[in-house]
Amino acid sequence: MSVNEVKIKRAETAFELRGTGPPTSRTIVLGDEDHTLGNALRHVLMNDPRVNFAGYCVPHPSEPVVHIRVQTNPEAKKTSWVATTGDDDSEDEEIVDGENNSSGQFTAIDALKDACHTLAKQCDYVLEKLEIAMPEVRVDRERLKRLEEDMMFSKEDGGDDDMEE
Amino acid sequence: MAPHQSNTALGSYTVTPTSLRWDNSTSPTPTPFSIRPLSRPNPHELSFELIGVDVSFANALRRIMISEIPTMALEHVYMWNNTSLIHDEVLCHRLGLVPLNVDPRLFDEFGIEVEEETGELASTDRNTIVFRLHVVCGGNEKEDEKMRRKMEKKWKMEGLVSGADVESVQAKLKSKKKRHDDSDEEEEEEQDPSVMDVHVADDAAKSAIRLHNVKQTIDSAGRPFTRHVYTRDLLWAPQGDQLANFPLHSSGVGSGLGGGIRPISEDILLAKLRPGQVIELEAHARKGVGKDHAKFSPVATASYRLMPHIEIIKPIYDELAEELVNWFEPGVFTLVPVDTKEKKEGYKQKAVVSNPYACTMSRNYMRNAELKESIRMSRIPNHFIFNVESVGMMEPAVIVAEALRILKEKCEKVVELADGALASMEG
Numbered sequence: 080m081s082v083n084e085v086k087i088k089r090a091e092t093a094f095e096l097r098g099t100g101p102p103t104s105r106t107i108v109l110g111d112e113d114h115t116l117g118n119a120l121r122h123v124l125m126n127d128p129r130v131n132f133a134g135y136c137v138p139h140p141s142e143p144v145v146h147i148r149v150q151t152n153p154e155a156k157k158t159s160w161v162a163t164t165g166d167d168d169s170e171d172e173e174i175v176d177g178e179n180n181s182s183g184q185f186t187a188i189d190a191l192k193d194a195c196h197t198l199a200k201q202c203d204y205v206l207e208k209l210e211i212a213m214p215e216v217r218v219d220r221e222r223l224k225r226l227e228e229d230m231m232f233s234k235e236d237g238g239d240d241d242m243e244e
Numbered sequence: 245m246a247p248h249q250s251n252t253a254l255g256s257y258t259v260t261p262t263s264l265r266w267d268n269s270t271s272p273t274p275t276p277f278s279i280r281p282l283s284r285p286n287p288h289e290l291s292f293e294l295i296g297v298d299v300s301f302a303n304a305l306r307r308i309m310i311s312e313i314p315t316m317a318l319e320h321v322y323m324w325n326n327t328s329l330i331h332d333e334v335l336c337h338r339l340g341l342v343p344l345n346v347d348p349r350l351f352d353e354f355g356i357e358v359e360e361e362t363g364e365l366a367s368t369d370r371n372t373i374v375f376r377l378h379v380v381c382g383g384n385e386k387e388d389e390k391m392r393r394k395m396e397k398k399w400k401m402e403g404l405v406s407g408a409d410v411e412s413v414q415a416k417l418k419s420k421k422k423r424h425d426d427s428d429e430e431e432e433e434e435q436d437p438s439v440m441d442v443h444v445a446d447d448a449a450k451s452a453i454r455l456h457n458v459k460q461t462i463d464s465a466g467r468p469f470t471r472h473v474y475t476r477d478l479l480w481a482p483q484g485d486q487l488a489n490f491p492l493h494s495s496g497v498g499s500g501l502g503g504g505i506r507p508i509s510e511d512i513l514l515a516k517l518r519p520g521q522v523i524e525l526e527a528h529a530r531k532g533v534g535k536d537h538a539k540f541s542p543v544a545t546a547s548y549r550l551m552p553h554i555e556i557i558k559p560i561y562d563e564l565a566e567e568l569v570n571w572f573e574p575g576v577f578t579l580v581p582v583d584t585k586e587k588k589e590g591y592k593q594k595a596v597v598s599n600p601y602a603c604t605m606s607r608n609y610m611r612n613a614e615l616k617e618s619i620r621m622s623r624i625p626n627h628f629i630f631n632v633e634s635v636g637m638m639e640p641a642v643i644v645a646e647a648l649r650i651l652k653e654k655c656e657k658v659v660e661l662a663d664g665a666l667a668s669m670e671g
Contacts, residue, residue, distance in 0.1 A: 087536055094661035096669075109658065115307040116654050118300040131263035152263070188662050195655040195662075201301065202652040205294075206645060208279045212292070213641040220645070223349060230350070230489060 090143045096188070104150040105187035113137060117145040123194040123201075129155035129185050147191065155185040275626045281641075282601065282629065288544075290640035293551070294628045302548055302628045308647040309546040311534035315348045315637060316373060317341075318527045318539075325524040330515045338514055339377075339527055340539045342475055343635045345508040346373065346490070348542075349646075354530040369484025373505055373529035376404060376479045381471035381517035388471055399479060405492065407476030407510040410503040413492045471517040476510035478527075508636040542643055544633035551627035552603040556595070558618040561586070565595035568619075571609040575599040601629065 090110025098105040109116070117135035124133035124147075132150035210217045277296035284290055294302060321336040328335070351373075357366040378395065382388030399406065482490075482504075492504045515523060534541035554576070560568055561582070569577045578598040582591045605623075610616040632640040 094658075094665055096665055107662075109661075112654070113307075115304045115312070115651075116658070119304040119651070120655075120658075122298050122300040150263075188666060192659050192662055195659045198301075199652045199655040201297075202648045202655070204277070205279065205297070206648045208277065209641070209645055209648070212279050213281055213290075215639055216641050216645045219639065219642045223347075226350060230485075 102186040103153050107147045109145045111143050112145045120194050123197050130190050149187040149190050151185050151190050157183045157185050288634045290632045292630050305647050308650050309543050313542050313646050314531045314533050315540045315542045316344050316346050316529045319530040320528040322526045325522050328515050328517050328521045343508045346505045351531050369486050374481040375527045378524045379473050380522050381519050383519045384469045404479040404481050405504050406479050414503050473515040475507040475512040480505050546632045548628045548630045550623040552600050552605050553622045553624050554597050555620040560595045560618050561591040568595050573602045575602045
């Protein structure tokens with residue numbers, strides 16, 4: 080559009096798995112992330128007893144990349160915790176087509192996904208308590224829902240572009 | 245090799261040849277979670293405490309509040325004419341920093357939709373807010389007034405909305421409301437307005453600067469007239485559905501919607517003009533995040549501190565206690581009468597910790613060698629006191645809620661990416 084258009088630089092890859100060898104040890108490379116998510120996930124991973132090692136780093140501050148290293152206990156098995164999030168059938172059944180380990184071994188990616196689910200649940204919980212402690216949050220949420228519904232209706236009515244300029 | 249273990253106050257490390265374990269459960273019961281507002285000095289500021297979460301979570305919230313909550317701000321400025329002394333880029337920079345009083349969640353992100361014919365990015369009424377600025381400085385005050393009135397007439401016909409328009413609509417609404425309310429309210433408290441009250445000072449300043457007949461300029465003979473360009477001179481050009489969705493008469497709930505789309509403050513000085521100088525420009529507001537540019541940050545700042553923990557190792561009495569109370573912030577320590585056993589020993593009063601929230605961990609008390617030995621200060625690791633100052637487009641509690649939602653979105657995105665990577669590995 081213009082000569083001085085500045086485009087926000089995105090990271091090259093949004094997600095990459097590094098690591099040869101058993102699937103219990105992996106480095107996950109996340110693009111467009113930083114300490115915000117890296118440290119939070121690392122902390123949740125550390126508290127998982129099936130995880131032997133969890134660490135994160137930002138290789139260079141100029142690049143929006145985070146490396147998360149996860150090593151799980153090879154004897155640990157997947158539990159049904161992941162099932163509560165809705166991926167009910169695939170995760171805790173042992174023999175599933177396409178799974179890396181038909182024995183239900185707790186891989187590094189499983190640990191990462193578990194940690195993400197835990198963190199998401201934690202956000203939900205804090206949000207719930209926040210709404211109780213500060214009622215304006217609930218008022219705002221309902222108002223926003225109503226406004227968005229109104230806007231959706233006016234959009235579906237066929238667009239009013241001719242009304243104003 | 246035997247596992248090596250080391251214990252710290254917060255937990256213990258266990259190192260074996262194949263694993264490293266960190267166990268932060270020094271107490272059998274973890275700190276229970278609680279969140280509680282502490283104070284709201286004004287509608288834009290909130291102080292609350294968050295207990296029982298880890299520092300990485302609290303820090304994640306703080307980082308997201310500062311840099312990853314989207315807001316609307318002027319981004320693209322089309323300069324038609326600028327003969328003022330303020331350079332184009334400086335003026336555009338100042339325009340970008342003007343905060344807009346609009347709830348950013350009602351707008352879409354720019355740069356996603358593409359127009360079919362030209363292949364360029366589409367600006368629609370759902371992702372762009374258009375403002376215009378057209379100021380001409382007259383030779384003297386009278387001339388300036390005349391020119392301004394002429395231009396205002398023209399703008400009204402084009403449907404452009406100025407700060408004065410919104411003010412007049414809102415004033416009419418208020419007077420209508422007051423006529424209804426007058427029957428209910430008998431007296432209104434007539435307190436002597438003190439200048440220390442921020443609102444009074446604000447209103448006074450507002451009415452002083454209000455509109456154009458104010459001698460702001462330094463009066464000396466022969467000094468040319470100076471036209472000050474304020475944010476109230478910015479004209480909102482409603483596109484598409486915007487006037488219907490953001491009506492001028494809406495009172496707005498919270499700090500977001502209210503009276504069309506205007507900057508949060510109408511008194512921000514943008515530029516100064518001398519006779520004959522003109523500024524004419526069109527500015528488009530887009531959605532962005534603080535990571536990209538600080539103008540998009542919805543908080544003046546958001547910060548947290550850890551709860552101070554003050555322990556009295558040796559009891560402190562009488563004059564020493566009085567000195568202690570003065571070293572600390574008011575309210576941290578109070579003097580209480582001693583109990584009978586201590587009375588027998590001849591003491592009259594002693595100091596107890598009463599409000600650790602007020603303590604800022606200054607170590608002034610250490611200047612007294614005796615006090616230095618009697619007090620131990622530390623921080624409680626899982627107890628955070630947040631302070632969120634909103635710029636004004638969203639309430640501070642709402643900003644905290646948005647930060648939590650964004651953190652959740654990030655986690656869900658990672659799960660999605662991980663599933664995608666797994667699927668592509670097997671496929």
